[in-house]
Amino acid sequence: MKTPIFDFLNEYKNKNSIRFHMPGHKGIGPVELSAVSKYDITEITGADFLFSTSNEGIICESEKNAEKLFDSAVTAYSTEGSTLAIKTMLFLAVKGRRRKVLAARNVHKAFINACALIDIEVDWLYPKEAISSLCSMKLSAFDLDNALASYKNEELPSAVYVTTPDYLGNMLDIKSLSEVCKRYNIPLLVDNAHGAYLNFLSENLHPLANGADMCCDSAHKTLPCLTGGAYLHISKNTRDEYKSKANVKESMQIFATTSPSYLILESLDLCNKILEDKDYSDRLNKLCKRLKKLKEEIRSIGFNVINNPYSEPLKIVILTNGLGINGKELLCSLEKMNIYCEYADISAVILMISPDNNENDFNALLSALKDIKNSAKEKISSDNAFDDGFLIHPAEQKMSIRDALFSKAEKISVDDALGRICTSPVSICPPCIPLAVSGEVFDKNTINLLKKYSIFSVNVVQ
Ligand SMILES: Cc1ncc(COP(=O)(O)O)c(C=O)c1O
Incomplete structure (x- = not known):
């Protein structure tokens, strides 16, 4: 497999050209990073542009290699992690449709921020039983079917959104969840930030191979790729409107920097070669x-x-x-x-x-x-606060995520938070799974949970 991005950069490096272009380090400084700086450029002639809608160029060629590897209709690179891919897939799913998504509650906060930006209303699927960590949530096809059946046709969400694998490595049965979604003609979006490598197991467990319509993979989390490298994959078996590469690129650039890192692009490019090899x-x-x-x-x-x-x-x-x-x-x-x-x-x-x-x-x-x-053996820890697990109860949503996040805020003690509305999502990073979501009212259950996680102050709507 060719590595068009790396090959271009390598040739450019070897030419020792005079660099009258960004970045300011000119391929030299800082001295400690000079080996890397030589490969760090901007969109000079021939370097293509990450958000180009043309079907040519070194980035496009490299993404086609990734499409082959993941058997996708479209694979778009992100140099800003799955966070950018999540915004893009949500945007694609709600554009021209109801801005409502049904999501399993153990989302990463990137999802909440995307919903605030795009002004998406979220209906939550909550865990049915006590959990020992916010990271995990079981969701069966039966539960999803029941949830979707409870909507009137004209009120159905524009997408179902799940996180799998979760931070603890638990995986959902995407095959059966996607069958339910297909029956309702609703796309299934998967946060597969932790599961890029699943595509290369002897039994392919990647969401795309199991019926997801779109998914994001943080290549950097599990593949040999620099931090920030990620993919947005679009399935071959989804709606035609999502399969337009130009549409995906135009959507992604809304949320992205105009200076994507070529170092990250090169590492995604080189990663293709490693992944293609049977040795991997x-x-x-x-x-x-x-x-x-x-x-x-x-x-x-x-x-x-x-x-x-x-x-x-x-x-x-x-x-x-x-x-x-x-x-x-x-x-x-x-x-x-x-x-x-x-x-x-x-x-x-x-x-x-x-x-x-x-x-x-x-x-x-x-x-x-x-x-x-x-x-x-000699030491007995007294801290077994999570032994019995805990339940997350649906909290009252008094404002939209967007309105709450954009509201004037004040920081207060958790002890004074009862009845107040959450502005920024409250989470510990990692794993960045919100204990309270923007717009939700702090109730006793949430306050107890915050204390369990040693969070003692929160931002609330003034
Ligand atoms: C489940 C999940 N989704 C999304 C993200 C965001 O991914 P990235 O850091 O690649 O933007 C993370 C990051 O840790 C995550 O754990």
Whole structure:
């Protein structure tokens, strides 16, 4: 597979041209980054433009390579993460239609901000049972069908929006959810920020291969790609209006910078070559098998690791309840041994693995966990606040997300928040899943939840 963006940049670098164009570093400074700066340019002649609607150019050619890999009708690169792709897919879904979306409640805050920008009304699907983390939410085809059946025809939402895999690696059954959506002729949009690699498993678990109409993938989260690199994919089996590449590009540029990073574009371009090679899927599938065993090994040390048929293979989620050490303490202990994880809250530590990790990494992890387990025996942590799980109740939505976010705000103590309206979504980042959404009234349930997550002040409408 060719790498048209990288090849262009490499040739340009080798020409040692006089650079009378942006960026200001002229391919030289800062000295420490000079090897990288040489590849960092702007839209000079021949470099194409990310939001060009023409069917030619090096970026277009590279995106066509990605389309082949993901078997999509359109794949558009984002240098601003899935965050930009989420805004774009929502815009595409509601343009010329009712600005209403039905969404599973465990959304990333990028979704809320997009809804504020585009002025989308959201109907929420809430978890039916107690959950131990805001990140996760089960949603069956039966529940989705019931929710859609409750609408009068003329009030149906313009899209259904779900997040899978979630931050804890749980996956929804996209095949059955998409069948429901198709029956109602409503597109299924998937936040697949954590699941770009699913396309390369021996059983393809990527949302596009399983019936989603559009999805975003943060290439940078799981693939060998620089931070910020992401895709918006449009399915071959969706409405024709979404499959117009020009329409996708015109929609994306509304929300995007006019200076997309060529370094990120190059890394997306080079990533195609890696992904095309059978060696990548071989390494990936081998790693999945290895991680199954590694999870067993971690379990045998005495840690509880999430493992269910719906969990994605590349995440290790260590649950710490009942271990005498909480998630945050475990994270700190690992960091003291130079092992850095993705995230921890009180009850869990999340590790993200890729084929670029190796056996030395796994051995170091196992040895560190053994040491920590042994020293934790003497120490009993009192923090088991999440042991019983919690319920998220539907909160009263008193203002639209947009009106609330644009309102004059004041910061107050959570203790004074009862009955007040939330302005900016309240979340801890990561995982950036809002505990309270703009426009919602703070009730006792939400206030208790905020305190559980050690959030003690909030922004409310004045
Ligand atoms: C579930 C989910 N969706 C969307 C995003 C935003 O992705 P990005 O950082 O690529 O913009 C994140 C980021 O962590 C995420 O966890």
